[in-house]
Amino acid sequence: MRIDIITIFPEMFSAVLSESIVKRAQQKGKVGIFVHDLREYSLDKHHKVDDRPFGGGSGMLLQAEPIFRAVSAVKRRIRGKVRVILLCPQGKTFNQRYAKKLSRCANLIFVCGHYEGVDERVRQHLADEEISIGDYVLTGGELPAMVLADSIVRLLPGVLGDKNSLNFESFEGNLLEYPQYSRPAKFRKWSVPGVLVSGAHDKIAAWRRSEALKRTKKRRPDLLKKQV
Numbered sequence: 001m002r003i004d005i006i007t008i009f010p011e012m013f014s015a016v017l018s019e020s021i022v023k024r025a026q027q028k029g030k031v032g033i034f035v036h037d038l039r040e041y042s043l044d045k046h047h048k049v050d051d052r053p054f055g056g057g058s059g060m061l062l063q064a065e066p067i068f069r070a071v072s073a074v075k076r077r078i079r080g081k082v083r084v085i086l087l088c089p090q091g092k093t094f095n096q097r098y099a100k101k102l103s104r105c106a107n108l109i110f111v112c113g114h115y116e117g118v119d120e121r122v123r124q125h126l127a128d129e130e131i132s133i134g135d136y137v138l139t140g141g142e143l144p145a146m147v148l149a150d151s152i153v154r155l156l157p158g159v160l161g162d163k164n165s166l167n168f169e170s171f172e173g174n175l176l177e178y179p180q181y182s183r184p185a186k187f188r189k190w191s192v193p194g195v196l197v198s199g200a201h202d203k204i205a206a207w208r209r210s211e212a213l214k215r216t217k218k219r220r221p222d223l224l225k226k227q228v
């Protein structure tokens with residue numbers, strides 16, 4: 001997979017992309033992530049990429065021209081199908097199922113808005129889809145782009161050491177994950193449930209399934225309604 005990110009703050013990405021699983025996925029060649037500075041695609045001699053909205057109002061908008069130019073330049077470097085995603089609080093809400101769907105794409109381009117957002121023509125004539133990471137407004141699309149990249153990359157085959165860890169994670173089969181404990185078996189006055197130290201694998205599996213159901217029912221009953 002290849003992910004290209006277009007932003008006015010490319011340096012924001014270095015910490016997230018150069019640590020942990022996302023870093024290892026790149027080292028293993030499972031994904032290539034490329035961050036592009038939108039200002040390099042400006043035709044303005046001062047590399048300006050924003051302007052005031054027509055009709056007045058507060059704040060500035062990212063202009064269409066540099067974004068269209070940046071996306072075209074990135075597309076020229078890519079072979080195959082590309083999906084252009086505009087990060088936007090008005091978009092479709094992101095979730096685990098969405099992450100799985102995107103993890104099957106060969107090439108993704110993320111466009112990060114900033115200030116008051118982007119010129120409407122980006123939404124109308126350039127983006128294939130708009131994605132929101134939740135019903136709140138952030139300063140820019142950079143954090144949402146990192147959220148998408150992280151959640152997608154860890155789903156790519158061969159990225160996680162133990163592929164089973166994906167099968168039992170929250171939202172898999174519309175359930176939250178069961179409670180987990182580590183050593184010691186007794187911490188202060190709290191002991192680990194006996195079944196987990198029994199060594200009886202079938203009983204452990206049954207306990208986990210029932211705890212996952214209980215927990216989902218209590219915290220996210222909406223997920224259970226989606227179960228087939």
Ligand SMILES: C[S@@+](CC[C@H](N)C(=O)[O-])C[C@H]1O[C@@H](n2cnc3c(N)ncnc32)[C@H](O)[C@@H]1O
Nearest residue numbers: 087088089113116117132133137138140141144
């Ligand atoms: C301050 S926001 C603009 C909000 C816009 N004026 C509105 O009311 O819909 C600036 C940029 O941050 C990004 N952004 C903010 N909140 C987001 C969210 N919940 N999901 C995805 N992107 C978001 C988008 O790229 C957006 O263009």
